[in-house]
Amino acid sequence: MxxxxxxxxxxxxxxxxxxxxxxxxxxxxxxxxxxxxxxxxxxxxxxxxxxxxxxxxxxxxxxxxxxxxxxxxxxxxxxxxxxxxxxxxxVDELEWMRRQSRLTFARCGVTRPLSLEDYRAHGGLAGLKRALAMSGADIVAEVTASGLRGRGGAGFPTGIKWKTVLEAPGAQKYIVCNADEGDSGTFADRMIMEGDPFSLIEGMAIAGIGVGATKGYVYLRSEYPDAIRVMREAVTIARAEGVLGGDLLGSGRRFDMEIRVGAGAYVCGEETSLLNSLEGKRGVVRAKPPLPALAGLFGCPTVVNNVISLASVPVIFEKGAAHYASFGVGRSRGTVTLQIAGNVKRGGLFETGFGVSLGEVVDDLAGGTASGRPVKAVQVGGPLGAYMPREKFDTALGYEEFDAVGGLVGHAGLVVFDEGADMLEMARFAMEFCAIESCGKCTPCRIGAVRGVETLDRIKEGDGGAIELLSDLCETMKDGSLCALGGFTPYPVMSALTHFPDDFDRRKEAAE
Amino acid sequence: MHAQPPAKAPEREDIDAIIAQHHHLEGPLLPILHALQEAFGHIPEPAHAPLAEALNITRAELHGVISFYHDFRAAPAGRQVLKICRAEACQAMGGAALAEATLKRLGLDWHGTTPNGALTIEPVYCLGLCACAPAVMIGERVVGRVDAARMDRLLEVVGA
Structure with a gap:
């Protein structure tokens, strides 16, 4: 041969x-x-x-x-x-591939992740080139027009965040990428960092020239050693090739970035505790205001965006905001990178326009459970997301659509459980996890989570009267916590209780 | 899969060199702590005073930071660290039972080390391997779809 x-x-x-x-x-x-x-x-x-x-x-x-x-x-x-x-x-003709709209993940799996040559050959850097010829205000307007919202979970319009930073006074501004992907059932950030790292670098560079920031940080969790290696190497290559540094693609513009490694604290995925951690402090949540956009890293105006938000920016500039916004439903524009996980026949990443129903994802795409037993519940949006029963499977994946049924899309991870799951145990785990990972700053989260575990243990032992106490506690945590950890832990707990009350009725068992 | 090299005994000049190497960074504390742990297998107590002085923070503040993060150790771990994912996606695939059986077999609780020093076992909350659960990480090597037989082989290889 x-x-x-x-x-x-x-x-x-x-x-x-x-x-x-x-x-x-x-x-x-x-x-x-x-x-x-x-x-x-x-x-x-x-x-x-x-x-x-x-x-x-x-x-x-x-x-x-x-x-x-x-x-x-x-x-x-x-x-x-x-x-x-x-x-x-x-491979391109497999049903799983044909049914997707791959915008953010267009190159992932196709190219060699650390080949800038492959990256360019597949549309890479076209977006940055276009952005370099635009004013900051025009760059921000383009992102706003695309309808892109924070893919980390909060769903805040990216363009508005960028505009705030652009207009904030400050000699030094920062772009911080939140790569502390701690939610169970999510791996899109990891996949894009390992599979197409230059897209994140390009997205951060566009953000930098858009808002007038010259320095970026990726805060990457230590549980991802492969992603850390690939990203560090990619940054070195990008710097050597003029994609980062003092003269971006020969434009005279400046932007550089560093990879920083987390240290195993889930709460550092919350943007203000992430900023404290980057500054070398305990990863304790900050009260807002001030917004990080105005007083973020080291007190400077800072864009904090999730990996997928930033990695979606290059394609928005390459193909135009209108193209990106042509996908989606309602106020959820563009694509959602579904991560299908847990007890499923076909698990993985599926990128599609917002609007697909939960049932279509679970029964059709995922093909039901790996165990072959009926699906009992799907947790959508990570450990702080609600457990959805089959009755809610017609819900469309969209920010407002999920909010309307008491859930959240979050980072678009779906964890499927078969009928063997004990929802009281899952609720208990949610409280236990919150207790382990609480930063300790606010009382509802720090103490509430511990009391939550105790209360669930009482229910488990047959004390049905404690159910009201649990609901009450969840109400307090939801309304009184400083950030989403304490504030959203009630979602999995209360959805488990509401949709699967039988699992919480242990009186019979205890009496037997 | 090879065991980590035996951690060096912390010498003052090594500590100072690590601090000096990262001191110029913005927010240098976490990078320094990671570098110390990589060199010595833990954050050695003799590093506290020079580090606090170099960064102009109190030793109490430094202790606050070190103790906040799950990753930083006050004493070296076993020759290998096995992290078993306890998060929801792994639970959906029998992760809890796998973890329980492994701890029982080794006669350890979470964060425990085998008497021969071969292995420390830690919980981890998501390795991003949720579509091939249950997952574990040994050193920096990830393993998916771990069942009892696969766990037995892993433990055998590290001599636990």
């Missing part, structure tokens, strides 16, 4: 967790043994985690997929691809 066979093996940590590194080594060894020249390229993940490790082989420009691959399946890759037991056909 005169030409090298191009084989793609993901380097995403979900693929690595399913032995992708070992598989890449086996493929190299098998090829060497057979005297076949191969070019093994490491890509990000396509998001089809149930097919990982998903190996792709390029045949005349078409990438054929094979997965989930095991070591035993390697030799057959060299014996006629069509009959391979794991053959899936062209």
């Amino acid at each position: 005169s030409e090298k066979l191009t084989i793609w093996v993901p380097m995403d940590s979900a693929a690595k967790a399913l032995c992708a590194d070992e598989l890449a080594a086996d493929i190299a060894a098998e090829a060497a043994g057979r005297g076949v020249a191969v070019d093994i390229r490491r890509n990000g993940s396509r998001g089809m985690v149930w097919l990982e490790p998903l190996v792709e082989i390029d045949i005349d420009g078409t990438r054929l997929g094979f997965g989930p691959m095991t070591q035993a399946d390697v030799p057959a890759l060299f014996n006629g691809l069509a009959t391979h037991p794991r053959a899936l056909g062209p």
